[in-house]
Amino acid sequence: MSRSLRVNPIACEAHGMCIELLPELITADPWGYPIIAPGPVPGHLLPLARRAVAACPTLALLLDQDN
Amino acid sequence: MQGRGNGEAGGAPEASGKHSMTGLTAPVLAVPAVASRLAAGGVAPGALVITSTTPLWYLTRATGLVALVLLTLNMAAGLLTSVRYERPAWPRFVTAGLHRNTALLALAFTGVHIVTTLTDSFVPIHVQDVFIPFISAYRPLWLGLGAIAFDLMLALAVTSLLRTTMSYWSWRLVHWGAYLCWPVAVLHGLGTGTDTRVRWVLGLTVACVVLIAVLIGWRLAYGWPSYAAARLVGALTLVLALIVGSAWLTAGPLRPGWAVRAGTPTHLVSGGGKTGSTR
Amino acid sequence: MSTARASRAGGAAGRRALPPPGLPRLIPPGGPLPLADHIGRYGPVPFRAAGLITEVERAGLTGRGGASFPAGRKMRTVAEAGHRARPLRGQGGAVVVANGAESEPASGKDRLLLSRAPHLVLDGIALAAEAVGATRGYLSLDESQDELALQLAAAISERERAGQNRVPVQIVGVPAGYVASQETAVISQLNGGAPKPTFTPPRPFEKGAHKRPTLVQNVETLAHVALIARFGAGWFRELGSGPGPAAGSALVTVSGAVTRPGVYEIALGMPIGALIRWAGGPSEPPQAILAGGYFGGWLPYQQALGVPVSDPGLRAAGAALGSGVLVLLPESACGLAETAWIAGFLATQSAGQCGPCVNGLPALAGLLEQLAFGQPDRRAFGWTQRLLTLVAGRGACHLPDGTAAFVTSALATFADEVRRHATAGPCSRVRRRPVLPAPGYAWGRRAS
Numbered sequence: 001m002s003r004s005l006r007v008n009p010i011a012c013e014a015h016g017m018c019i020e021l022l023p024e025l026i027t028a029d030p031w032g033y034p035i036i037a038p039g040p041v042p043g044h045l046l047p048l049a050r051r052a053v054a055a056c057p058t059l060a061l062l063l064d065q066d067n
Numbered sequence: 068m069q070g071r072g073n074g075e076a077g078g079a080p081e082a083s084g085k086h087s088m089t090g091l092t093a094p095v096l097a098v099p100a101v102a103s104r105l106a107a108g109g110v111a112p113g114a115l116v117i118t119s120t121t122p123l124w125y126l127t128r129a130t131g132l133v134a135l136v137l138l139t140l141n142m143a144a145g146l147l148t149s150v151r152y153e154r155p156a157w158p159r160f161v162t163a164g165l166h167r168n169t170a171l172l173a174l175a176f177t178g179v180h181i182v183t184t185l186t187d188s189f190v191p192i193h194v195q196d197v198f199i200p201f202i203s204a205y206r207p208l209w210l211g212l213g214a215i216a217f218d219l220m221l222a223l224a225v226t227s228l229l230r231t232t233m234s235y236w237s238w239r240l241v242h243w244g245a246y247l248c249w250p251v252a253v254l255h256g257l258g259t260g261t262d263t264r265v266r267w268v269l270g271l272t273v274a275c276v277v278l279i280a281v282l283i284g285w286r287l288a289y290g291w292p293s294y295a296a297a298r299l300v301g302a303l304t305l306v307l308a309l310i311v312g313s314a315w316l317t318a319g320p321l322r323p324g325w326a327v328r329a330g331t332p333t334h335l336v337s338g339g340g341k342t343g344s345t346r
Numbered sequence: 347m348s349t350a351r352a353s354r355a356g357g358a359a360g361r362r363a364l365p366p367p368g369l370p371r372l373i374p375p376g377g378p379l380p381l382a383d384h385i386g387r388y389g390p391v392p393f394r395a396a397g398l399i400t401e402v403e404r405a406g407l408t409g410r411g412g413a414s415f416p417a418g419r420k421m422r423t424v425a426e427a428g429h430r431a432r433p434l435r436g437q438g439g440a441v442v443v444a445n446g447a448e449s450e451p452a453s454g455k456d457r458l459l460l461s462r463a464p465h466l467v468l469d470g471i472a473l474a475a476e477a478v479g480a481t482r483g484y485l486s487l488d489e490s491q492d493e494l495a496l497q498l499a500a501a502i503s504e505r506e507r508a509g510q511n512r513v514p515v516q517i518v519g520v521p522a523g524y525v526a527s528q529e530t531a532v533i534s535q536l537n538g539g540a541p542k543p544t545f546t547p548p549r550p551f552e553k554g555a556h557k558r559p560t561l562v563q564n565v566e567t568l569a570h571v572a573l574i575a576r577f578g579a580g581w582f583r584e585l586g587s588g589p590g591p592a593a594g595s596a597l598v599t600v601s602g603a604v605t606r607p608g609v610y611e612i613a614l615g616m617p618i619g620a621l622i623r624w625a626g627g628p629s630e631p632p633q634a635i636l637a638g639g640y641f642g643g644w645l646p647y648q649q650a651l652g653v654p655v656s657d658p659g660l661r662a663a664g665a666a667l668g669s670g671v672l673v674l675l676p677e678s679a680c681g682l683a684e685t686a687w688i689a690g691f692l693a694t695q696s697a698g699q700c701g702p703c704v705n706g707l708p709a710l711a712g713l714l715e716q717l718a719f720g721q722p723d724r725r726a727f728g729w730t731q732r733l734l735t736l737v738a739g740r741g742a743c744h745l746p747d748g749t750a751a752f753v754t755s756a757l758a759t760f761a762d763e764v765r766r767h768a769t770a771g772p773c774s775r776v777r778r779r780p781v782l783p784a785p786g787y788a789w790g791r792r793a794s
Contacts, residue, residue: 015159
């Protein structure tokens, strides 16, 4: 069961916590908004991904189940 | 706040300024008879307020002050989050982590502050006064503000813990209550606290207010000119609050006789001393 | 085909009409027909619930609102979601939204269809409502279309009296704005919110208007549904050049440097060249064709002539069908300047909700303006390419992707123009008044 990260672009207000907490998968565009690497989250990064999701002040980062 | 053996006969402000909170060491006071009063405890002739004899009272005041400082730091971290403060050595998640931790610490210290107040049976404060404002027998208005601040702190903490179960905007609406919670806590401290005229306590409180005022100003300026009207209203409110607050402070707690005016039960206030004025 | 039920309107009991041979199918000659004449021409509405969805699926009808999504599949998912969804405090049933707001500036087909064949669209709403189990319907219009709204309200009342509405249909005025007619934006408005796109999931077919499964279809699509219900999938596919997205007929708006601009009903798959001839041919020496509106793509004129007007055909050529918009760009215009003009317009159309769009589109427009009007700058082109990848797919709606696709196609089609501007600066044609419409938009800066 793999999971993927996705951002709700309307809720995102470029706080940048996810970019700081998960630089392996999330980088910043020129305006501070997250660019998420495509594909499922590698297993060893899942706990960090969960932490990044919890850290988002606007709950814009989502961890979806791939089906 | 009651002074321990605070025997300044005329209730002169300078004397109160020298009053020390650490009652375990002999405070240096203008009036020489203080030492004997300390040893005696209880009602001191000329004392302004009858003091509690238990260390609980010191704990209440200490934890209250620490809780205020922590709440200020918490508020500051929240404001820094909203202005997206960051430096190479200070990533934003540090601010976020501080915000969370100071919230828990502030709650813990507020909890102790409340428990010690309740346990100290000297003042007539009961458990319902902790949650329901303005019904206590002791300084109802000012203690009530503490109840309001505490209720708001609980609401803020609980909604934040359950953030993922509610809609973002419901959470956000409740979280704006922080702008009410913190000033109310400050007023509670200034109004209920018997140490308001102690110089370093006053200084610490003023420092907290200045810090938050500056950060709120920064928050209002960040992102200008979007929501211009709301920002201007916020700025106006801030300025008015500071003016009114300072005026109240100088005319209220900083003037002699505040304890009575604030609603300290008369049996806790002695009319002794030359002028019969109280702290 | 099942027997049509008797209509209570004017003595058309049990009589089936003959299907329209060839074209036109949707727009009857002459003005709009009153209900009785409408039923006389097309026959009574064959209300028959779930069987309709299968027929629409077999017909291969795709949405005519721009996305070309299979209409039958959409109806089926809404019907199934409706069965799964529990009634919400007594409010059961799905919702049908007929989207006639038509915010694509170069498109006029929906307005024309609604004014000339309102009952066909309303038939479609009623049929779709019955098929998906809807309990109410909405018809969205540009809010400035007062006359059309009145006309449609009258048509709805006429049908109400004759018992031809299956659900109450309410007309909704949508404010001007390119993204205001987007499916989730219309639903947001119906739910009392702003006419701005929302984040999906949940998609409208799961949870849309009033939290009910909602079918949002373009008004032309519903008009086709009304005909398919009467005359069948086989009849529908008699026109068109293939199955699915190339089946049936479609309304296209031809504009720009053609002799007879207007709305034409074509059989899908008709070559662009034939369509242009039908529209009287170019009125000036032609340069390129924009196909698919502002989320579509540019085709050099000569290469465009053989391209079939259908979504698969146009996509294969690097453009799209979109909502059936074709604009002919003359030689006297500068393709780069037109692209910069529209990129600027689209940047102002951002709903302002997503950072990459709010920031990226104005930056993109600025760079295009520089490419078109500014002095030679080699770096601008590279930055433009980077911006195109930065905005695509990072918004809640397709405004950033559509704009990126439009600009990418322009840079490819007008590559020579780009090179000339990069070495010699703006050409003289940049001062020409823009060919592409951009309502309410004015340049910030013109070539000096």
